[in-house]
Amino acid sequence: MLRNTPIKRKLTVIILLISTAVLLITCAAFFAYDLFTFRQSMVAHLSTLAEMTASTSTAALAFDNPKDAQETLSALKAEQHIVAACLYDKDGKFFAAYPANSPTNNFPTAPEPAGLRFEGSYLVAFQPAMQSGGLQGTLYLKSDMGALYERIRLYSLIVLLVMLGSFIVAYLLSSLLQSQISQPLLQLAETAKAVSERQDYSVRAAKLGRDEFGLLTDAFNNMLEQIHNRDLALQEAQQKLRQHADDLEKRVAERTARLSETIAELEAFSYSISHDMRAPLRAMQGYSDYVMENYGEKIGPEGQQYLQRINRAGMRLDTLIQDILSYSRAARAQMDLHPVDLEKLLDDIIQQYPGFQPPQVEITIEKPLGSVIAHEASLTQVISNLLGNAIKFVQPGQTPRIKIRAEPRGDDLRLWFEDNGIGIASKDLNRIFAIFERVHAERTYEGTGIGLSIVRKAIERMGGQVGVESELGKGSKFWIQIKKS
Amino acid sequence: MAVLGNILNPSKEASNRRFTHRLRACLAGFIFLLLAINAPAQISREYQLKAVFLYNFAQFTEWPPDAFADPQAPLVIGVLGRDPFGAYLDEAVRGEKINGRPLIVQRYSGIQDVQNTHILFISDSESKHLLPILASLQGRSILTVSDMEDFVPRGGMVRFLTTNNKIQLKINVNAVKAARLSISSKILRSAEIFPPAAK
Numbered sequence: 001m002l003r004n005t006p007i008k009r010k011l012t013v014i015i016l017l018i019s020t021a022v023l024l025i026t027c028a029a030f031f032a033y034d035l036f037t038f039r040q041s042m043v044a045h046l047s048t049l050a051e052m053t054a055s056t057s058t059a060a061l062a063f064d065n066p067k068d069a070q071e072t073l074s075a076l077k078a079e080q081h082i083v084a085a086c087l088y089d090k091d092g093k094f095f096a097a098y099p100a101n102s103p104t105n106n107f108p109t110a111p112e113p114a115g116l117r118f119e120g121s122y123l124v125a126f127q128p129a130m131q132s133g134g135l136q137g138t139l140y141l142k143s144d145m146g147a148l149y150e151r152i153r154l155y156s157l158i159v160l161l162v163m164l165g166s167f168i169v170a171y172l173l174s175s176l177l178q179s180q181i182s183q184p185l186l187q188l189a190e191t192a193k194a195v196s197e198r199q200d201y202s203v204r205a206a207k208l209g210r211d212e213f214g215l216l217t218d219a220f221n222n223m224l225e226q227i228h229n230r231d232l233a234l235q236e237a238q239q240k241l242r243q244h245a246d247d248l249e250k251r252v253a254e255r256t257a258r259l260s261e262t263i264a265e266l267e268a269f270s271y272s273i274s275h276d277m278r279a280p281l282r283a284m285q286g287y288s289d290y291v292m293e294n295y296g297e298k299i300g301p302e303g304q305q306y307l308q309r310i311n312r313a314g315m316r317l318d319t320l321i322q323d324i325l326s327y328s329r330a331a332r333a334q335m336d337l338h339p340v341d342l343e344k345l346l347d348d349i350i351q352q353y354p355g356f357q358p359p360q361v362e363i364t365i366e367k368p369l370g371s372v373i374a375h376e377a378s379l380t381q382v383i384s385n386l387l388g389n390a391i392k393f394v395q396p397g398q399t400p401r402i403k404i405r406a407e408p409r410g411d412d413l414r415l416w417f418e419d420n421g422i423g424i425a426s427k428d429l430n431r432i433f434a435i436f437e438r439v440h441a442e443r444t445y446e447g448t449g450i451g452l453s454i455v456r457k458a459i460e461r462m463g464g465q466v467g468v469e470s471e472l473g474k475g476s477k478f479w480i481q482i483k484k485s
Numbered sequence: 486m487a488v489l490g491n492i493l494n495p496s497k498e499a500s501n502r503r504f505t506h507r508l509r510a511c512l513a514g515f516i517f518l519l520l521a522i523n524a525p526a527q528i529s530r531e532y533q534l535k536a537v538f539l540y541n542f543a544q545f546t547e548w549p550p551d552a553f554a555d556p557q558a559p560l561v562i563g564v565l566g567r568d569p570f571g572a573y574l575d576e577a578v579r580g581e582k583i584n585g586r587p588l589i590v591q592r593y594s595g596i597q598d599v600q601n602t603h604i605l606f607i608s609d610s611e612s613k614h615l616l617p618i619l620a621s622l623q624g625r626s627i628l629t630v631s632d633m634e635d636f637v638p639r640g641g642m643v644r645f646l647t648t649n650n651k652i653q654l655k656i657n658v659n660a661v662k663a664a665r666l667s668i669s670s671k672i673l674r675s676a677e678i679f680p681p682a683a684k
Contacts, residue, residue: 059671062541063654064534068675131669132544132583 008182015174016167023166027159038151042123043116046143049079050116050127054139057087058129061095061136069096076141083122084142090135111138121145184213188220201228264332271328274321281321285314323450326381327435330458335375337462339485342369342415345376346404349383359399361391366405372413373483378458385451386478390419392445393476412464414481424470433466455480529571534652535632535645536573542604542628542643543583545669552603552626559589563599565618566608568592569632596621607631607641615639626664637679642666646677655679 005013053072060069069087076082076098085098088111094104116125125141191205201224207217288310296304346365350356356363372379387402394400400419407414424432424439431437435453459466464482543560553560560583564570578588593599596618605627611618612633619640622629629642636644637657642664644655654676661668 056671059545059669060675062544063538063672063675064652065675131541133585134544134581134583136544 007185008178011178011182012171012174015178016170019170020163020167023163027162031155031159034155035148035151039148042143042145042147046123046125046141047116047127049076049082050125050139050141053085053141054127054129054137055131057096057139058131058136061087061089061129062131066096070098070100072096073098074100079143081143081146082141083144084140086140087129088138088140090137092138095137107140111140114138181213184208184217188213188217191220191224195224201231267328267332270324271332274324274328277321278318281314281317285311285318288314320448320450323448323454327450327454327457330378330381330454330461333375333378335378335461337373337375339371340374340376340379341371342406342413343367345380346383349380349387353384355391356387361387362399362401363387364401364403366403369404369406369415370408370413371485372415373485374462375458378462382455382458382480385455386417386480389451389478390417390421390476392447393421393440394419395422408484409481411484412481413484414479417478418475419477420475423472423474423476424468425472426470429468429470432468529573531647531652532569532571533573536570536577538645538652539570539574539604539606539630540577540581540588542630542668543588545672546604546628547667547669548603548626549665553586554601557585559587560604561589561591561602562604562606563591563593563602564606564608565593565596565599566610569608570606599627602627604628604630607633607636609633615641624664626666628661628664628666628668653677 053076056072056075057069060066060072073085073087073096076085082098084102084106086102086107087095087097089095092110094107097104097107112126114126114128116123118124121144123143123145125139125143127139127141129136129139187208188205191203194203195201204221204224205217207214207221288307291299292304292307292311296307299307343365346369350363355361390402391400398420400421403416403418405416405418407416428439432439433452433456436449437453438447438449456466459480459482462482464480466478466480468476468478470476539562543562562574562578564574568574574590578590581588591602593602596614599605599622603626605622607615607618607629609632615631615633615636616639619629629636630645631641631643632645633641634644637655637660640657640660642657642660646653646655654672655678656668656673656676657679658668658673659680
């Protein structure tokens with residue numbers, strides 16, 4: 001009920017409630033006690049009145065003087081709470097009434113045993129009228145409880161006034177005194193609010209005394225101090241860190257820029273070198289062919305053999321240069337990615353190169369393969385290289401067999417090329433994709449050592465991956481993985 | 486409801502008692518004719534009441550201690566002369582005790598018989614000797630009561646006075662005081678006091 005009221009109000013309300021409760025209980029106790037004693041005194045009073053009146057009435061009863069009795073009874077007028085009274089003679093017959101001339105059926109028909117008792121809201125008394133030990137008659141008195149009710153009314157009024165007065169006093173006192181408790185709390189709360197709202201840890205709560213609130217304030221201020229210090233240290237550290245990170249980033253960016261510059265220079269260099277090298281090579285090949293045709297007979301068989309050697313070396317060099325150019329293209333060319341239908345692409349590749357057709361090779365395609373997001377020209381190069389490798393590296397005399405299948409992997413598609421070739425030793429698996437790396441001697445299997453490098457470079461530039469699973473003598477399973485379309 | 490002292494034939498004056506007697510007889514005869522047996526009962530009713538009153542005086546009067554031989558000594562109610570009460574007085578006091586004292590009724594034919602008496606009713610029959618009787622009782626603590634008209638002015642203490650069918654008391658306070666008696670003020674309040682208070 002009070003949970004959400006401010007502490008000031010809470011304290012006041014609590015104090016008021018307690019004081020009111022205490023006062024109520026006290027008043028009720030006094031009230032009850034007084035009413036009880038007042039009732040007792042009412043009884044005592046009526047008893048005395050009855051004795052006096054009865055005693056005064058004895059002569060009237062004894063000498064049969066109802067008029068005198070009447071007069072005696074009429075003195076009861078002074079007692080405003082006596083509503084009725086009557087006398088019976090010693091034979092129990094009705095003798096006199098008060099107020100005079102009241103009908104006799106207002107009274108009990110015969111006297112009852114002496115004593116007082118409460119009858120409804122009346123107090124009733126029967127008192128024997130005795131003279132010198134002899135019974136002369138009986139007095140009946142009936143008193144209303146007006147005095148009691150008056151008393152209750154008066155007391156209620158007093159209680160009400162006292163309650164009102166003490167309520168006001170309690171309210172004033174509690175309003176004055178509650179600040180002893182609420183003030184330090186409110187100040188703490190204010191400080192805490194300021195701290196949390198403005199993140200200002202330099203604020204301090206004022207200490208108002210050396211009580212528990214004082215201790216609390218001290219502890220709070222201590223905490224603030226610590227937080228303040230840590231906050232400062234943290235900010236400093238953060239700033240340093242940020243500076244450091246900025247430096248690092250700058251340095252990385254610088255180096256990266258330098259590196260890519262170098263790489264670009266290198267690639268441009270190798271491209272132009274390769275490109276420029278082809279012209280003299282053509283010239284050499286062309287002239288050696290010319291010599292062979294026009295002067296072949298003059299130089300004799302030995303000369304012809306040497307010329308052939310020159311020619312073959314030139315062709316090898318040309319292949320090498322072409323591969324390097326392919327690699328450079330794969331590394332430098334703009335890679336615009338589009339959806340590519342793999343089945344169609346494979347069909348085209350196989351159609352274009354007679355070397356990929358039976359009887360040179362058996363290629364099995366597990367359809368459907370689906371399509372990928374790729375640079376078509378580069379992907380053609382990649383697949384050609386992989387197929388070329390599979391055909392090249394087989395045991396002499398064996399017909400190469402290649403199985404091509406697709407495997408979905410999340411958003412990607414992995415394309416497998418499984419051959420029945422000579423396989424790769426596990427120690428060589430790591431280096432076959434590096435440029436100029438060759439596993440076999442040049443004499444056994446021709447090659448420049450660039451093909452797989454082109455594969456990897458091209459696939460990586462398309463955002464994909466390449467890999468191989470193989471065992472020496474048991475064929476190889478190459479795979480490329482790029483995004484599905 | 487108490488039946489008041491209704492007396493159909495009140496004897497007002499002691500001096501013309503003869504006339505009264507005659508009148509009473511006439512009335513009695515008349516009433517006898519009307520009510521057959523009622524009349525004698527009505528007449529004796531007056532004395533029945535007076536007998537009770539005599540007994541009541543014992544309750545409202547205080548005697549000096551030397552009036553009794555000892556604390557248990559009986560209180561004596563005496564009737565001097567012709568007894569008008571018959572058995573009523575004996576009935577009224579039978580078995581009663583006042584402050585522990587039993588009550589005794591004694592009847593005297595002459596004043597010389599009155600010895601240790603506390604209340605003395607002097608009958609109308611003694612009216613001729615009233616003065617000597619009162620004189621001989623002088624100084625003794627005896628409450629004297631009578632029906633006689635001039636009883637109080639002559640020095641008697643209490644007289645029964647019948648007005649409007651009701652018995653009233655006329656009391657000579659000086660005589661009561663002289664006898665060292667004390668009558669309760671409760672009686673005095675409703676009684677006629679002699680001598681009358683000066684206005």
